[in-house]
Amino acid sequence: MDTQFESTRLDTPSWIFFVKASFACALGGMIFGVIVMPVEIWMRGYMILGTLFLTGSTFTLSKTLRDQFEGSKLINKLAQARTEKLLKEYNVHPG
Numbered sequence: 001m002d003t004q005f006e007s008t009r010l011d012t013p014s015w016i017f018f019v020k021a022s023f024a025c026a027l028g029g030m031i032f033g034v035i036v037m038p039v040e041i042w043m044r045g046y047m048i049l050g051t052l053f054l055t056g057s058t059f060t061l062s063k064t065l066r067d068q069f070e071g072s073k074l075i076n077k078l079a080q081a082r083t084e085k086l087l088k089e090y091n092v093h094p095g
Helices: 013-035 041-092
Strands: none
Touching: 013 041
16 A cells, blocks of 8 residues: 555554553553452442443443544545546546
């Protein structure tokens, strides 16, 4: 693929670390809070399973939305390139 179609946006290592650390703290804190809750074991299990399912669903949703956005970007870039090619051909041969 042509280099003009490659993404130039890169996240810094510190941002990636921050995102991973925030996720780990949030998930760890939630699981710890559920474990030490003064409720019966089945309620804790339900809350932990709900937390893990919600976390997995969040990853799936964010990946799907990102893939959809990236796909539309590529389609838009291809359509733009096709339009530019047609305009260039039109200007060369103004017949």
